[in-house]
Amino acid sequence: MHDPAAPNWIGLRTLYVREVRRFSKVYTQTIIAPVVTTLLFLAVFSLALGGSHRVVAGLSFMQFLAPGLIMMAITQNAFANTSSSIMVSKVQGNIVDILMPPFTANELWLALIMGGASRGIVVGIAVGMSMTFFVDLSLHAPAYIIVHALLASVMLSQLGMIGGIWAEKFDHMAAITNFIITPLAFLSGTFYSIQRLPETIQTIAHFNPFFCMIDGFRYGVTGHADGNLTAGLVIMIGVNAKLWLVCTRMLHNGYKLKA
Secondary structure, eight states, X not given: OOOTTSOXXXXXHHHHHHHHHHHHTTHIIIIIHHHHHHHHHHHIIIIISOGGGOEXXXXXXXXXHHHHHHHHHHHHHHHHHHHHHHHHHHHHTOTHHHXXXXXXXXXXXXXXXXHHHHHHHHHHHHHHHHHTTTSOOOOSOHHHHHHHHHHHHHHHHHHHHHHHHHOSSHHHHXXXXXXXXXXXXHTTTXXXXXXXXXXXXXXXXXXXXXXXXXXXXXXXXXXXXXXOHXXXXXXXXXXXXXXXXXXXXXXXXXXTTOO
């Protein structure tokens, strides 16, 4: 018998392994495809727009662009993993398989979030290694790379969990991606330096958590940052804490999960 007061380590590990196997079994779709898509973005900016001859903040445009593209791949796949896992389980009617075992809300949250973050990190590593064949990348501050990759993947995994729980059909998930995730990602300084924006817009951009994650990650790779790195970390940690509260409350109450 499982002691309700003791952490359900076996169940947590089992659910996490299930999430990892879920995306690793279809690696051509979940890992290779994002790598190819990201390299196509790089090729478009390098070849079609003459990016190889441009300089941004003392860096070649490709060196400036690459960290942002890597972070985009991490976040998109972390979001996709948790949102699709929950959404598909709801549609197929087997969400009960994770609700019935003796999990607390925090244990259920941790297993699903670790699964999403794992996919994001794996894709990020694959994209980064692939880009080294085309862009001269370095490791200016490895600690910043690791911390921002982890915080970003957890943040988007949590957003994916909230979206997956809230959505009642795949159209709802598409709306979240198209009207929230994508705009925030494209307005985060991925493809440009926000220093080129009007001062008012720059101030607003500094509070965009997507800007914080990309700016910190870019600093870890290139040594260049457009914003205050400490403030960026505080914003990301704060957003993650708020999202954790929302996720665990949803799971504890069974919001749109229990009939």
